[in-house]
Amino acid sequence: MTNDTQNDHKTNQPDDAVGRVLARDDARSSGYTVFGSGRADALQADSHYEGDRDGDQFDREDRAALRRVQGLSTELQDVTEVEYRQLRLENVVLIGIYAGNVTEAENSLRELAALAETAGAQVLDGLLQRRPNPDPSTYLGRGKAQELKGIVAALGADTVIADSELAPSQRRALEDVVGVKVIDRTAVILDIFSQHAKSREGKAQVELAQLEYLLPRLRGWGESMSRQAGGQVGGAGAGMGSRGPGETKIELDRRRIHTRMSKLRKQIKGYAPAREAKRANRNRFDVPSVAIAGYTNAGKSSLLNRVTSAGVLVENALFATLDATVRKSVTEQGIPFTFTDTVGFVRNLPHQLVEAFRSTLEEIGESDVVVHVVDGSHPDPGSQLATVRDVIGEVGARDIPEIVVFNKSDLVDDNTRLLLRGLEPTGIFVSARTGEGIEELLARIAAEVPAPQVEMTLLVPYDRGEVISRLHVGGRVLATEYLEEGTRVVALVHPQNVEALTGFADAARVHASA
Numbered sequence: 145m146t147n148d149t150q151n152d153h154k155t156n157q158p159d160d161a162v163g164r165v166l167a168r169d170d171a172r173s174s175g176y177t178v179f180g181s182g183r184a185d186a187l188q189a190d191s192h193y194e195g196d197r198d199g200d201q202f203d204r205e206d207r208a209a210l211r212r213v214q215g216l217s218t219e220l221q222d223v224t225e226v227e228y229r230q231l232r233l234e235n236v237v238l239i240g241i242y243a244g245n246v247t248e249a250e251n252s253l254r255e256l257a258a259l260a261e262t263a264g265a266q267v268l269d270g271l272l273q274r275r276p277n278p279d280p281s282t283y284l285g286r287g288k289a290q291e292l293k294g295i296v297a298a299l300g301a302d303t304v305i306a307d308s309e310l311a312p313s314q315r316r317a318l319e320d321v322v323g324v325k326v327i328d329r330t331a332v333i334l335d336i337f338s339q340h341a342k343s344r345e346g347k348a349q350v351e352l353a354q355l356e357y358l359l360p361r362l363r364g365w366g367e368s369m370s371r372q373a374g375g376q377v378g379g380a381g382a383g384m385g386s387r388g389p390g391e392t393k394i395e396l397d398r399r400r401i402h403t404r405m406s407k408l409r410k411q412i413k414g415y416a417p418a419r420e421a422k423r424a425n426r427n428r429f430d431v432p433s434v435a436i437a438g439y440t441n442a443g444k445s446s447l448l449n450r451v452t453s454a455g456v457l458v459e460n461a462l463f464a465t466l467d468a469t470v471r472k473s474v475t476e477q478g479i480p481f482t483f484t485d486t487v488g489f490v491r492n493l494p495h496q497l498v499e500a501f502r503s504t505l506e507e508i509g510e511s512d513v514v515v516h517v518v519d520g521s522h523p524d525p526g527s528q529l530a531t532v533r534d535v536i537g538e539v540g541a542r543d544i545p546e547i548v549v550f551n552k553s554d555l556v557d558d559n560t561r562l563l564l565r566g567l568e569p570t571g572i573f574v575s576a577r578t579g580e581g582i583e584e585l586l587a588r589i590a591a592e593v594p595a596p597q598v599e600m601t602l603l604v605p606y607d608r609g610e611v612i613s614r615l616h617v618g619g620r621v622l623a624t625e626y627l628e629e630g631t632r633v634v635a636l637v638h639p640q641n642v643e644a645l646t647g648f649a650d651a652a653r654v655h656a657s658a
């Protein structure tokens with residue numbers, strides 16, 4: 145879909161579309177919309193809506209960053225440029241069914257909304273239907289599916305996302321009714337993983353999960369998919385919902401996918417030993433890193449924004465090689481460190497995605513400090529805390545210092561605070577919204593970030609300027625003096641780096657200060 149069409153949708157859309165849907169739906173007992181007009185309005189105001197932007201002006205850097213993250217092969221890049229634009233523009237309506245507990249279903253749909261937004265979509269509305277089981281043919285009942293069609297048309301949505309995994313036939317039938325692309329929760333999660341996977345192993349794991357998901361879904365993509373015909377098969381991180389190939393290529397594609405999958409499995413087996421070795425040889429010239437982990441919607445990104453804007457600005461040059469998901473900061477004591485947002489945990493993660501999820505969490509295993517964010521206002525923070533901790537342990541991060549943060553403290557009353565304290569006595573109450581607790585969090589991080597402790601006096605020849613730069617990044621320079629033979633530097637360094645630097649020691653004046 146071009147941007148023009150997209151804009152037409154917006155202009156043609158009646159102003160009160162969401163409100164009318166909600167009002168009409170309130171009168172019915174079999175289901176209702178979850179998000180009212182307030183939500184849609186709030187989202188319209190959100191800065192990540194790109195609909196008014198001219199396609200040609202689409203940010204080159206964004207595209208380049210996306211390719212880097214996804215490690216796409218050259219032949220996939222053109223396809224992805226188009227798809228990325230669509231991904232950012234997707235206007236989605238969410239659907240779900242529930243048998244018993246409606247609050248549970250609403251929470252699940254809210255989480256799906258958060259996931260869809262994380263994947264870059266714009267959530268216009270959510271629709272829940274009460275029914276004991278999904279309709280075997282169209283997931284929603286027939287009447288509800290027709291209603292969905294009306295909502296989709298009224299809002300100008302271009303994608304429907306179902307809150308559970310759809311059988312390929314259900315998906316196709318529902319697509320035929322509503323006339324736009326229908327994808328499911330698993331596809332959204334896979335899309336987020338593919339945006340987050342950084343290492344070669346992570347990318348391979350995610351691509352494998354994408355292909356496994358795609359394989360049984362190859363045959364018969366609905367009408368609305370025909371514009372994608374000829375699109376590339378399941379390239380790692382193809383647009384949301386892993387767009388499929390045209391009908392004519394299906395058999396060939398099936399074979400290619402099988403071949404690709406066995407290749408990926410072999411690669412993944414080969415990566416495991418390398419990962420162990422990497423962990424053992426952590427390079428202390430790296431800037432210390434802090435990883436933020438927690439459930440989706442716990443407020444990880446909001447906290448990251450708060451904390452990094454509160455921190456002191458740091459020389460860009462120190463962090464030249466960072467990608468977009470990593471922020472930089474510096475402790476009050478002047479030690480630079482990086483902050484990495486990790487992919488959020490989700491409830492009921494489909495089991496075939498578990499490996500892919502873990503592989504996107506590798507940053508945690510390689511970080512120096514883990515900030516574990518818990519939504520303090522969540523009805524069951526205890527189980528969130530336990531699940532995240534289990535996984536942190538599984539990705540090899542059990543021994544990494546952990547700072548537990550109860551976020552959204554502005555929504556937490558005194559009794560709940562007591563309860564949360566009981567769960568984790570050292571937890572810090574923080575509000576990314578009001579700023580409560582941010583100073584305390586920064587102080588805790590500063591206390592945990594490994595500080596260089598060994599004082600060395602070095603004489604570095606002028607043609608070895610890189611040694612001085614590394615000292616600034618991975619150590620703390622206390623004094624500099626320019627002599628005829630080179631620069632004399634007094635610096636604190638990490639114990640792991642002492643050996644590499646002894647060659648520059650000035651008159652062997654190496655001693656431990658701590």
Ligand SMILES: Nc1nc2c(ncn2[C@@H]2O[C@H](COP(=O)(O)OP(=O)(O)OP(=O)(O)O)[C@@H](O)[C@H]2O)c(=O)[nH]1
Pocket residue numbers: 258259262438439440441442443444445446447487488489551552553554555574575576577578
């Ligand atoms: N009241 C309140 N709301 C908050 C606070 N922090 C975040 N939120 C809201 O919680 C929602 C989720 O915040 P995010 O920062 O996107 O959460 P996240 O953990 O990064 O979520 P994912 O990107 O999906 O993993 C947003 O609507 C925020 O506005 C807080 O301290 N107080």
